Amino acid sequence: MTPQAVIFDIGNVLIEWQPERYYDRVVGIDRRRAMFAAVDLHGMNDRVDRGEDFRTTIYETADTYPEFRAEIRMWHDNWIDLAQPVIAHSVHLMQALRARGVPVFALTNFGIGSFDVAVPKYPFLGQFDRAYVSGRMGVIKPDARIYQMVEDDCGIAPEHLLFTDDRPDNINAAAARGWQVHLFDGPQGWADRLVAAGLLSVQEARF
Incomplete structure (x- = not known):
């Protein structure tokens, strides 16, 4: 019908929508793999997709993992570069x-x-x-x-x-x-x- x-x-x-590709380019494959293994970034993004505040959710996650703080903040600050x-x-x-x-x-x-x-x-x-x-x-x-x-x-x-x-x-x-x-x-x-x-x-x- x-x-x-x-x-x-x-x-x-x-x-x-391939965030891993962005991070591979910006921080390198090894650093990206280590970060994604340590941090549930897609789970973080699901929280945003459910309606939690975009900046707050990502920045709070970044503060929880100080060794990756700068990279996690990119998910917010450089978001348009991830979505292309x-x-x-x-x-x-x-x-x-x-x-x-x-x-x-x-x-x-x-x-x-x-x-x-x-x-x-x-x-x-x-x-x-x-x-x-x-x-x-x-x-x-x-x-x-x-x-x-x-x-x-x-x-x-x-x-x-x-x-x-x-x-x-x-x-x-x-x-x-x-x-x-x-x-x-x-x-x-x-x-x-x-x-x-x-x-x-x-x-x-x-x-």
Whole structure:
């Protein structure tokens, strides 16, 4: 059945999110490995994504690990350098859907403060018909509550939603609710899925 709305994850779908790559470049692989082994940085980021204060959460973590204080603070101070580059073909697909009149939503694990930093850098993040940002919602994927909140807000039946995300656990949680899903492993596969769903023509999906 043809979807009535398309839902994009953001990290690793529209913008690459590979913090390890940033730290490998800035502090070196050995130092990065030691820091990530000692500090649950992704757990720290989950706290931000659940709505905790962006700067406070990261700076308090940095103070807890003084041997890595400067590097951990980079997660806040240089955040935009961690969240790049744009996946341009994916942005093209989002905008092509909107040009077709297809409602396009975001469903993203993203902090309030970090999202506010990202939008001026990536203006397309302000173009969604609805943006479901976990920090504002107080819950992160793959918790079933976040999918329920999307359904309740948009009023579209689960089987009429098409969602893409790069993480299998997030996709599986959406599928369990009856959503149509696509595991993102690159923009061309996503383009092909949108064409197969009848939402874009081959020409419209081409980048």
